[in-house]
Amino acid sequence: HRTTVKSQEVSKEEVNEPVSKDAEVTRNENFSLVDGDKDALKFKYYVVVGSFTKQTNAKGLQSSLVSEGNKAIMVINEKGMYRVLISSFNDYNLAHARIREIANRFADAWVLVKK
Numbered sequence: 819h820r821t822t823v824k825s826q827e828v829s830k831e832e833v834n835e836p837v838s839k840d841a842e843v844t845r846n847e848n849f850s851l852v853d854g855d856k857d858a859l860k861f862k863y864y865v866v867v868g869s870f871t872k873q874t875n876a877k878g879l880q881s882s883l884v885s886e887g888n889k890a891i892m893v894i895n896e897k898g899m900y901r902v903l904i905s906s907f908n909d910y911n912l913a914h915a916r917i918r919e920i921a922n923r924f925a926d927a928w929v930l931v932k933k
Contacts, residue, residue, distance in 0.1 A: 843917070843928035847895045853880060854891025854903075861906035863913040864893075864930040867920070868902035876900035901930060 851859055852873065867883070867890075870876040876892050879902045883890035893901050904920065907913045910929065917927045 844931060845928065846931045846933050848933045849893040849895045849901065849930070852892040852894050852900065853877065855889060858889065858891045858903070858906045859893075859932075861908050862932055863907045863910050864901075864903040864932070865905040865907075865913055865916045865920075865927055866901050866930045867904045867924040867927050870900045870902070871898070873900050876902050903930065 868876060868879045870879075873892075873894075880890045880892045883902070883904055888904050889906075891903050891906075893903060895901060904924075904927075905913070905916045907916070913929045917924075917929070920927055
């Protein structure tokens, strides 16, 4: 029961500070596809569940997600960081809803906006 109360407190803190929360979890980047369905790049908003300097580490996460039935793709940004994207959307609110759905597993998930 205490766990429920604690998580409600955290939620209230997040609601009280939406500007800083959004600033933390949204970034604009140029990126290109490394591995996955190129049609996924037709969207504007992407949910990032992993960022890696090594492609092999990104590939490991992407492979796990794909084997679970996700349409995860791997991209690389201008600075050479590999991003693993679990979902793609044209609606920012849907991207944020997806982050809430996966928060237990990917607490640090954030929204990548294609420049």
